[in-house]
Amino acid sequence: MPEISRFYGLIILMNYKDHDPPHFHVWYGDFKAIVTIHDGIVKGEMPQRALKMVFDWLEIHREELLNDWNLAKLGKNLNKIEPLK
Numbered sequence: 001m002p003e004i005s006r007f008y009g010l011i012i013l014m015n016y017k018d019h020d021p022p023h024f025h026v027w028y029g030d031f032k033a034i035v036t037i038h039d040g041i042v043k044g045e046m047p048q049r050a051l052k053m054v055f056d057w058l059e060i061h062r063e064e065l066l067n068d069w070n071l072a073k074l075g076k077n078l079n080k081i082e083p084l085k
Contacts, residue, residue, distance in 0.1 A: 009028055026046060061081050
């Protein structure tokens with residue numbers, strides 16, 4: 001599963017040819033979650049503070065995430081996305 005971004009201990013990943021809806025995976029220590037790109041629905045567990053950073057990052061990079069999703073569906077290389085600053 002390719003890493004597309006990393007910040008404040010959060011690792012953002014996206015699978016190739018994954019199932020819909022468009023989403024990404026977040027790892028933070030022992031916590032793992034899946035976040036949908038369009039509406040930010042979360043499956044899994046993540047500390048509230050970490051999740052807020054994920055949502056802030058998602059708002060900034062939604063278009064880039066959708067672009068990576070489309071590349072992943074085609075099995076192409078994904079683009080790295082700037083971390084939250």
